[in-house]
Amino acid sequence: MADEKKLCLSGSGITKVFGIGRQKTVAVDHVDFNFYEGEIISIVGESGSGKTTLAKMLLGLISSTEGDIYFLGQKRDISSQKKKQEYWKNIQAIFQDPFSSYNIFNKIDSVLLDCIHMRGGRKLPYAKKVELMSEACSFVNLKFEELTNKYPFELSGGQMQRLMIARIFLLKPKILLADEPTSMIDACSRATILDMLMQLRDETGMTLIFITHDIGLAYFVSDSVYIMEHGKFVESGTADEVILHPKEVYTQRLINDVPKIYEEWDLSTV
Amino acid sequence: MANVMLEVKELTTKYITRFGEDVYAVDHVSLKVEEGKALGIAGESGCGKSTLALSLMGYYFAPLHYTSGEIIIDGRNISGMNPDEVRKSILGKEIAYIPQAAMNALNPTRKIIHFIEDVIQEHELYITKKDIYDRARKLFETLGLPAEVLQKYPVELSGGMKQRTVIAISVLLLPKVLIADEPSSALDVTSQKMVIKMLRQLMETGLISSLIFITHELPLLYNVTDDIMVMYAGQIVEKANSKEAVFDPIHPYAKGLMGSIIVPEKGLRDVKLTAIPGVPPNLKRPPAGCRFAERCKYVQPECKVHSVDLRELEGGRTYRCIFSEEQLRKAYQNG
Numbered sequence: 187m188a189d190e191k192k193l194c195l196s197g198s199g200i201t202k203v204f205g206i207g208r209q210k211t212v213a214v215d216h217v218d219f220n221f222y223e224g225e226i227i228s229i230v231g232e233s234g235s236g237k238t239t240l241a242k243m244l245l246g247l248i249s250s251t252e253g254d255i256y257f258l259g260q261k262r263d264i265s266s267q268k269k270k271q272e273y274w275k276n277i278q279a280i281f282q283d284p285f286s287s288y289n290i291f292n293k294i295d296s297v298l299l300d301c302i303h304m305r306g307g308r309k310l311p312y313a314k315k316v317e318l319m320s321e322a323c324s325f326v327n328l329k330f331e332e333l334t335n336k337y338p339f340e341l342s343g344g345q346m347q348r349l350m351i352a353r354i355f356l357l358k359p360k361i362l363l364a365d366e367p368t369s370m371i372d373a374c375s376r377a378t379i380l381d382m383l384m385q386l387r388d389e390t391g392m393t394l395i396f397i398t399h400d401i402g403l404a405y406f407v408s409d410s411v412y413i414m415e416h417g418k419f420v421e422s423g424t425a426d427e428v429i430l431h432p433k434e435v436y437t438q439r440l441i442n443d444v445p446k447i448y449e450e451w452d453l454s455t456v
Numbered sequence: 457m458a459n460v461m462l463e464v465k466e467l468t469t470k471y472i473t474r475f476g477e478d479v480y481a482v483d484h485v486s487l488k489v490e491e492g493k494a495l496g497i498a499g500e501s502g503c504g505k506s507t508l509a510l511s512l513m514g515y516y517f518a519p520l521h522y523t524s525g526e527i528i529i530d531g532r533n534i535s536g537m538n539p540d541e542v543r544k545s546i547l548g549k550e551i552a553y554i555p556q557a558a559m560n561a562l563n564p565t566r567k568i569i570h571f572i573e574d575v576i577q578e579h580e581l582y583i584t585k586k587d588i589y590d591r592a593r594k595l596f597e598t599l600g601l602p603a604e605v606l607q608k609y610p611v612e613l614s615g616g617m618k619q620r621t622v623i624a625i626s627v628l629l630l631p632k633v634l635i636a637d638e639p640s641s642a643l644d645v646t647s648q649k650m651v652i653k654m655l656r657q658l659m660e661t662g663l664i665s666s667l668i669f670i671t672h673e674l675p676l677l678y679n680v681t682d683d684i685m686v687m688y689a690g691q692i693v694e695k696a697n698s699k700e701a702v703f704d705p706i707h708p709y710a711k712g713l714m715g716s717i718i719v720p721e722k723g724l725r726d727v728k729l730t731a732i733p734g735v736p737p738n739l740k741r742p743p744a745g746c747r748f749a750e751r752c753k754y755v756q757p758e759c760k761v762h763s764v765d766l767r768e769l770e771g772g773r774t775y776r777c778i779f780s781e782e783q784l785r786k787a788y789q790n791g
Contacts, residue, residue, distance in 0.1 A: 342502065343501065374672070374732055377730065399644040401645070439646075443645040
């Protein structure tokens with residue numbers, strides 16, 4: 187099975203150390219991973235376990251102290267700004283806080299137009315661009331006519347997060363990295379957003395990397411799960427394996443911390 | 457019959473916008489919390505949960521205005537009271553409030569003990585600092601927080617610890633009602649569990665007489681509260697005890713909300729999440745009929761004509777729909 191799938195993003199011995207000498211903090215400690223094309227992968231861990239640092243390294247926002255990341259089988263080269271931009275055509279991200287994901291001085295049109303330009307649509311006639319933007323907005327259940335000439339702060343959190351997905355719809359990257367995309371959104375919009383992400387995956391066949399502290403969410407969306415504790419992957423495998431039959435104490439604790447409704451929730455463990 | 461700690465009758469409050477428009481964010485809400493009970497309020501963003509919490513305290517800042525209705529805390533009517541009076545004699549003592557971003561409310565330049573001194577000295581003039589310290593330490597120990605926290609600055613504490621500290625400070629004066637507005641939404645699952653444990657502890661040790669817990673995370677409500685009230689567009693759409701509200705909702709909106717629960721238990725992956733399509737109505741111009749009609753799967757033409765009243769079932773359960781319980785259940789069975 188594994189050899190049929192194409193390797194999309196992989197790395198071995200990835201390490202990130204902040205600070206030097208006695209103040210040194212090892213945020214990510216020699217992690218190995220193989221992400222295959224079209225998979226949904228979850229990285230789960232509590233606050234401070236190094237999830238976001240790893241995400242930033244995958245995105246190329248910060249460099250790793252040790253270890254190389256391989257993209258589509260080749261060593262990733264992001265040595266210059268130009269090469270970085272080329273890389274970012276293939277990997278995009280949705281962050282936790284939709285409010286800080288936008289430039290507040292730019293109107294929503296320009297956010298979406300940027301995406302079209304990035305895909306080489308700079309010379310398209312304007313009517314065509316509007317058509318593309320409307321299509322992207324209707325994919326996420328927003329109306330483009332209502333959004334033109336608005337600034338990002340005029341939208342609600344859920345709308346902003348959906349607009350983020352509209353961007354991804356226009357860009358069609360190979361990899362989408364979602365860093366806690368639903369933690370600031372209420373349970374009802376969460377279902378909508380998860381549905382959209384999964385639909386997008388089915389349509390474009392992209393790899394979806396999900397970073398979350400909620401193991402329930404991870405179980406619901408992902409094919410494979412990586413559990414992270416203090417910068418290390420302590421357990422990994424398919425979602426059913428890891429969550430229904432956890433081996434590590436840490437994984438069991440994470441599962442216990444999620445509120446239960448069908449059985450008694452044991453509060454004495456914290 | 458237990459003592460009623462908080463009773464609210466037909467409370468209506470509104471926001472007045474810059475352009476003079478009225479937005480009724482809390483629309484004829486009635487509720488009752490008995491001694492030793494916890495009430496949960498659920499609903500999506502923008503449905504008026506937090507406005508309800510603010511309104512319950514009787515402490516109105518523009519643009520929020522009191523319109524009509526009564527708020528009775530332990531036999532004392534505080535509706536329409538002067539805000540200064542409310543601040544002096546109600547807040548903290550009778551009713552305490554933990555806002556959504558409570559942990560950011562701590563001034564980073566002061567130690568935790570200073571906040572506690574502030575609160576106690578405001579209400580008890582002739583108390584010594586040593587007495588305050590002893591009282592704070594005792595409280596912190598009861599709640600399982602280390603006493604060293606008192607001598608620390610807020611920046612030295614983690615998010616979960618800050619949140620728990622704020623909760624401890626809010627119950628210093630032994631309030632009759634504690635309103636917790638999304639106390640755990642910015643925390644990770646482990647800290648969230650600690651906060652939940654603490655809320656339960658407060659109830660068990662009798663530090664607070666009753667609790668109103670506001671969140672959109674239904675599994676949390678289920679684990680803390682006795683009753684759950686579901687709000688939609690400023691109105692109550694369903695009220696039931698927690699078990700019935702989670703496993704056997706009647707109102708179509710409540711049903712949709714329960715469909716969005718994610719818990720890591722076997723069989724979850726086969727369940728499809730039922731996202732409710734559409735967006736809540738604009739409360740500047742609320743629809744004439746049922747407010748949920750636009751998004752309801754089972755909508756009928758008559759839904760959009762007249763406003764719908766709450767229906768009461770046996771056992772104090774209420775819901776707001778033109779259909780009877782049997783009709784709705786049949787509709788759910790047929791999909």
